[in-house]
Amino acid sequence: MTAATVLVVVALVQGAFLTLLLMFLLTRRLLFPSTRDRFAEARAAIDEAVRQWLVAEGPVSAVRDAISALPSAARVGYVAHLARGLVPAEQRPSLVTALRYEPWVRQALAGARSRRWSRRLEAARALAFVGTAGDRQLLGTLLADPHPAVAVAAVSALPGVADDGLVAQVVDAYPSLSPFVRGFLDLTLRELREPVTRVLVSRMRMDAPTLALARRIALAEALDLLPVLDQAMALRGHVDADVRAAVARAARRLPRDATVQLLARMTRDADVTVRVEAARSLGELGPGSVPFLGGALHDTSWRVRRQAALSLALLGERGRLALREARADADPYVRDIASLVSGLSDGALLEITAR
Amino acid sequence: MTPGLVDALHRTLWWADHAVLGYFLVINTFYALLLILSIPELWEHWRLADNEHLQRLLASDALPPLTIMVPAHNEEVTIASSLLSFLTLEYPHFEVVLVNDGSKDATLSVLVREFDLYQVPAPYPTLIPTKRVFGVYRSRKHARLVVIDKENGGKADSLNAALNAARFEYVLAVDADTLIEPDALLRLARPFLLGTHVAAVGGTVRVANACRIELGRVVDAKVDRRWLPGCQVVEYLRAFLFGRLGWNRLGGSLIISGAFGMFRREYLLAIEGYRTGNVTEDMDLVVRLHRYLYEHDIHAKMPFIPDPVAWTEVPTTVKVLHRQRERWHRGLLSTVITHRGLLFNPKYGKVGMVSFPFFVFGELLAPVVELFGYLFTALGLWLHAVDWHFALLFFLVAVGYGSLLSVWAVVLEDVSFRKYRSRWDFLRLLAFSIIEGLGFRQMTVWFRLHAFWKYFRGHEGWGTMTREGFGPARVKP
Incomplete structure (x- = not known):
């Protein structure tokens, strides 16, 4: 084959491919609306059907049919969207029943054991709305999925499916999950506060593994589980600084004199992070913390001094007064940090101290 | 000329032309491979971007805090509006460190006035040496803002100063005149949500010329009617949508745009930050980062993500485009020479065996080969050693192939993001x-050839990049 022949072949293939691409583009653009437009149109129809169904003026089958009329790629996405509490709990079972045996839902759920993560993701997303108690085993598998996107989607299915056993499984796995799956669990487990409390209370022991303990305290703090946090305060003397720091951080959820005293002691902890967390929490516990934060301004660590100053600035007039006095302190480090924080506006202060 | 000499010349020209043809086929086959690899990548990112659960997570506190580093030099006209657009990005935790790099205009006084700055002691150690820092400022209006005023040392030096001051684990390098889409940082953070160990992440840069811009945001993407910026819109689409995306599956690109790239600070400090004196500091940085990761056996990725978008203004005159392209190619040449030890070095894995050789043979030497191709063909036609049908066919195939790749980039854009809504x-x-292949491409080949001349004459400057600006409606501070 000569070079010219090669070029002719390349030119023909290239020309054919270019023509096909151009035809595809022009047909798509000029004759068909975009997927986004089709989705918007179908979405408007669903919203109307859902509205009528919610006020008992329309049948659930209309909602099912409207969802089924969405572009195929968008159906499971819309079902996952419904899982975000848009349907009242008492009406949810009838819609779940209506959808559960739709061919596209069954097809999506069948992908739960697929080798392709995208199919497992679709299964987890579908399960988030149509999942029932019978799906516990399937959900357990998806929760342990190595792809975080699948695990995160599966977490959404927990409120509809979980029993105490599954919650215990999730809480036990919690410390070893990636930070982002943990973050998502924090959002989702709010709907399962009672079983989570029961499990965490039984796991809050001094002899538990350190990392697990610190992360469970953080979970209890994120979910504001007061019985668990009460029990966690007993871990203030734990040998591991991570656990003590978690205790100091969580203590802000328990606004009482005993907590202020506990945190005051923790501002003298040997570990810097514990002292920073204690100073931060004191700033959220009212003017009774001011004397202790004033003491923390003299800490040897810049991080603790900075946090103590920020906390004082957040404590209203008494805190501001303490900061003004600190600007004339004999210690230049105290003067510097007090001047720096005093110069911040209220908005800037809130922005910088936002957790 | 003796018949023997003519015959030898004919044979040489025949071989040279076929060598150029071979080069053309190999390089374009590689581009086709990138094109094919970009499809599953784009599909995967598209699916993840659409994931309701990840979107919920993006709105939570689960994202890592980051520092946006903004080098600024003589930007008094636009700095207040640009900075405000950075400060109002959608992201839970970030700070902006702006470095005034010895501006001769009123950049600093504009900042002091608009953001109510006050000077503070520098509360950080100087981990990377930079030109002298005159002062560090904080804002009474925006606690997220830190301004560093320093002696002029260039973009790399400014970024190093910002790196010293950065408080957070991840840093995002942007140009002061870049417009970042409000949700771009959230999208850029997706690899972290997926638990990937990431050393750097690159986002897409698109052309802002002719777009409708309100309050520092691109509200309506447009394609410039003018030939020069119009061709660059296509060029940017091609480079980002399938070029860099395809590299995700081949060991990672060697370029993360300096106008929009996120890095892990720890690694940047380990390689002593940006190298001053290099006119394409972004490429040099990424190559050194690859080297560092391989040499220390760190399995961290440097993915490119297509959906986070930053918009930038491109040159609208041939003169400015010439300076820009010449500088880019000179930077590439300098980086390749500095890191020549990577070439076909198996110690550096896919980077040493695939990415780096491609940048040497497919990018750096491409204009040289193209020039020789034109010269040999012209000479061959003159000496009747090359058939003019063959030459014309070769030229049309070369131009057609470029068009095919560009149209493919338009297909990817249209089926995925469809930013350009109007017909x-x-x-x-x-x-x-x-039409990009007819004129524009040949022109940039010439500009890139010029880079070799300048490099070997020891030229190290950046050249002035004049811009039209985004107009007064950009931001109302």
Whole structure:
């Protein structure tokens, strides 16, 4: 084959491919609306059907049919969207029943054991709305999925499916999950506060593994589980600084004199992070913390001094007064940090101290 | 000329032409491979971007805090509005460190006035040496803002100063005149949500010329009617949508745009930050980062993500485009020479065996080969050693292949993000895809050849990049 022949072949293939691409583009653009437009149109129809169904003026089958009329790629996405509490709990079972045996839902759920993560993701997303108690085993598998996107989607299915056993499984796995799956669990487990409390209370022991303990305290703090946090305060003397720091951080959820005293002691902890967390929490516990934060301004660590100053600035007039006095302190480090924080506006202060 | 000499010349020209043809086929086959690899990548990112659960997570506190580093030099006209657009990005935790790099205009006084700055002691150690820092400022209006005023030392030096001051684990390098889409940082953070160990992440840069811009945001993407910026719209689409995306599956690109790239600070400090004196500090940084990761057996990725978008203004005159392209190619040449030890070095894995050789043979030497191709063909035609049908066919195939790749980039854009909503913009995009290979491409080949001349003469400057600006409606501070 000569070079010219090669070029002719390349030119023909290239020309054919270019023509096909151009035809595809022009047909798509000029004759068909975009997927986004089709989705918007179908979405408007669903919203109307859902509205009528919610006020008992329309049948659930209309909602099912409207969802089924969405572009195929968008159906499971819309079902996952419904899982975000848009349907009242008492009406949810009838819609779940209506959808559960739709061919596209069954097809999506069948992908739960697929080798392709995208199919497992679709299964987890579908399960988030149509999942029932019978799906516990399937959900357990998806929760342990190595792809975080699948695990995160599966977490959404927990409120509809979980029993105490599954919650215990999730809480036990919690410390070893990636930070982002943990973050998502924090959002989702709010709907399962009672079983989570029961499990965490039984796991809050001094002899538990350190990392697990610190992360469970953080979970209890994120979910504001007061019985668990009460029990966690007993871990203030734990040998591991991570656990003590978690205790100091969580203590802000328990606004009482005993907590202020506990945190005051923790501002003298040997570990810097514990002292920073204690100073931060004191700033959220009212003017009774001011004397202790004033003491923390003299800490040897810049991080603790900075946090103590920020906390004082957040404590209203008494805190501001303490900061003004600190600007004339004999210690230049105290003067510097007090001047720096005093110069911040209220908005800037809130922005910088936002957790 | 003796018949023997003529015959030898004919044979040489025949071989040279076929060598150029071979080069052309190999390089374009590689581009086709990138094109094919970009499809599953784009599909995967598209699916993840659409994931309701990840979107919920993006709105939570689960994202890592980051520092946005903004080098600024003589930007008094636009700095207040640009900075405000950075400060109002959608992201839970971030700070902005702006470095005034010895501006001779009123950049600093504008900042002091608009953001109510006050000077503070520098509360951080100087981990990377930089030119002298005159002062560090904080804002009474925006606690997220830190301004560093320093002696002029260039962009790399400014970024190093910002790196010293950065408080957070991840840093995002942006140009002061870049417009970042409000949700771009959230999208850029997706690899972290997926638990990937990431050393750096690159996002897409698109052309802002002719777009409708309100309050520092691109509200309506448009394709410039003018030939020069119009061709660059297509060029940017091609470079980002399938070029860099395809590299994700081949060991990672060697370029993360300096206008929009996120890095892990720990690694940047380990390689002593940006190298001053290099005119394409972004490429040099990424190559050194690859080297560092391989040499220390760190399995961290440097993915490119297509959906986070930053918009930038491109040159609208041939003169400025010439300076820009010459500088880019000179930077590439300098980086390749500095890191020549990577070439076909198996110690550096895919980077040493695939990415780096491609940048040497497919990018750096491409204009040289193309020039020789034109010269040999002209000489061959003159000496009747090359058939003119063959030469014309070769030229048309080369131009056609470029158009094919550009149209493919337009297809990817249209089936995924479809930023250009109007039909006229779409048709304009197609038109520029077709005509880009006739004139624009040859012109940039010339500019890139000029880089060799300047490099070997020891030229190290950046050249002045004049811009039209985004107009007064950009931001109302």
